[in-house]
Amino acid sequence: MALYAMGDFHLSFQVDKSMDIFGSVWKHHEKKIQKKVNRLVKPEDTLVITGDHSWGRKLEECRLDLEFISNLPGRKILLRGNHDMFWDAKKTARLNEQFNSDLYFLQDNFYTYEDYALVGTKGYTFEGPFYYDAWGNLMGWDEEKEEHAKKLVDREMVRLRKSFEMAREAGYHKFIMFLHYPPTNILEKESPFTAIALEYGCERVVYSHCHGSSRFADSIRGEYQGINYDLVSGDYLDFKPVKLLP
Numbered sequence: 001m002a003l004y005a006m007g008d009f010h011l012s013f014q015v016d017k018s019m020d021i022f023g024s025v026w027k028h029h030e031k032k033i034q035k036k037v038n039r040l041v042k043p044e045d046t047l048v049i050t051g052d053h054s055w056g057r058k059l060e061e062c063r064l065d066l067e068f069i070s071n072l073p074g075r076k077i078l079l080r081g082n083h084d085m086f087w088d089a090k091k092t093a094r095l096n097e098q099f100n101s102d103l104y105f106l107q108d109n110f111y112t113y114e115d116y117a118l119v120g121t122k123g124y125t126f127e128g129p130f131y132y133d134a135w136g137n138l139m140g141w142d143e144e145k146e147e148h149a150k151k152l153v154d155r156e157m158v159r160l161r162k163s164f165e166m167a168r169e170a171g172y173h174k175f176i177m178f179l180h181y182p183p184t185n186i187l188e189k190e191s192p193f194t195a196i197a198l199e200y201g202c203e204r205v206v207y208s209h210c211h212g213s214s215r216f217a218d219s220i221r222g223e224y225q226g227i228n229y230d231l232v233s234g235d236y237l238d239f240k241p242v243k244l245l246p
């Protein structure tokens, strides 16, 4: 039995949105996902998929994408990404009913893996625009957008704390925290997300959303303040899931 993670499948079996323009790593990426996940993940394993599942805007436009995911081996736990328009955060319980025991949607709830609680939410990070001078020195950023981002971070923090608290009330003390957005942006060393991971004594923080080699170093990777941070964007991993626990 093992716990794996990977995110950002960006599937489009029903809508016209090829990912090929983003570089060779995305060429037939759905075939890579199928091949590598099937080779690695066993039926008794768990795979957490950290958002940006489908380009469809409504559930009807995502049917084949979600069917593709449900046909992968193991228990699949899905997190919300910024592109997952089919998923209304307030209606997660309904999705869990519809896809019962086929797919599990992580939002305002938690799942377990052995003695670990798997908690999470989409998260949010202010991604600019940042302004630089001709020498590449940071001169400032869009402060209005930053203000708006703070509100979104606050809302996501409420959701994340709820997930932690539900797990704690159920008796769990070991946590793995999943986010879609990176926990910090390119200017930050810490954020409300790194703080809550410390507060609850998380062992790992797992996130995706960063695409392309110029963005892979946007946030924390590796050990920081005793917590292990893993970037699991599909293109970063060349679509081979990361094993988090044996």
Ligand SMILES: [Fe+2]
Pocket (backbone or CB within 6 Å): 008, 010, 052, 081, 209, 210, 211
């Ligand atoms: Fe993405």
Ligand SMILES: [Fe+2]
Pocket (backbone or CB within 6 Å): 052, 081, 082, 083, 180, 209, 210
């Ligand atoms: Fe994303």
